[in-house]
Amino acid sequence: MGFLGAAWLWVKAAHIIFVIFWMAGLFMLPRFFVYHQESVAGSSEDARWIERETRLIRIILNPSMIIVWLLGLALALNIGAFSQGWFHAKLLFVLALSGYHGWMSGYAKKLARGEQPLADRKLRMLNEVPGAAAAVIVILAVVRPF
Numbered sequence: 001m002g003f004l005g006a007a008w009l010w011v012k013a014a015h016i017i018f019v020i021f022w023m024a025g026l027f028m029l030p031r032f033f034v035y036h037q038e039s040v041a042g043s044s045e046d047a048r049w050i051e052r053e054t055r056l057i058r059i060i061l062n063p064s065m066i067i068v069w070l071l072g073l074a075l076a077l078n079i080g081a082f083s084q085g086w087f088h089a090k091l092l093f094v095l096a097l098s099g100y101h102g103w104m105s106g107y108a109k110k111l112a113r114g115e116q117p118l119a120d121r122k123l124r125m126l127n128e129v130p131g132a133a134a135a136v137i138v139i140l141a142v143v144r145p146f
Helices: 002-037 044-079 085-112 120-126 129-143
Strands: none
Touching (some): 002 085, 044 085
16 A cells, blocks of 8 residues: 555546646647637737637646646655656656647747747647657556566
8 A cells, every 4th residue: 555555546546637637738738729820920819829828738737747746756656666667668758748748838938929930730740749648658557568
């Protein structure tokens, strides 16, 4: 049971719930960017997209990621995962997904300044990153192949 004792399953459930919230936000934000880039810079529609993106990041994405990290590290410490290969691989993918999160937040700031460095097609392709990462992370956590 580790140091979490009887709370282990509750912490695990909360971790999974906040992973779902985080992933939902990571799926939504690139779609927002595609639609945002279709609006005219400085227009009222542009302002609405900036507000939507800011709220998604501030209210859903950032808090969810922080909670996922805190609960995930508690779970890892609880089971002694830091000595296991599957966990090292999972941690690498979660770090990459966190970096993707940071990049997306930075891209939202660029859009708010009127910059549009990426084409819509590239943004649509970037929308696949969290899904691929989530698939690998779930396999590593459930199957523990090594």
